[in-house]
Amino acid sequence: MAEHKEHRIDTLSYRLRHFSELTGRDLSATASFAEVWLAIRAAGQLGLLD
Numbered sequence: 001m002a003e004h005k006e007h008r009i010d011t012l013s014y015r016l017r018h019f020s021e022l023t024g025r026d027l028s029a030t031a032s033f034a035e036v037w038l039a040i041r042a043a044g045q046l047g048l049l050d
Contacts, residue, residue, distance in 0.1 A: 016027055025032045043049050
């Protein structure tokens, strides 16, 4: 169980790091995280993520 949890944390960490590399956004910065979150929410509301 603990190994599975550790693997999931590693995977999430990799995906967030990869996203940051692709977008140039530092998700550890609150302002950047908020901008990305709002953009994703707006895209969802506009039906762009379906």
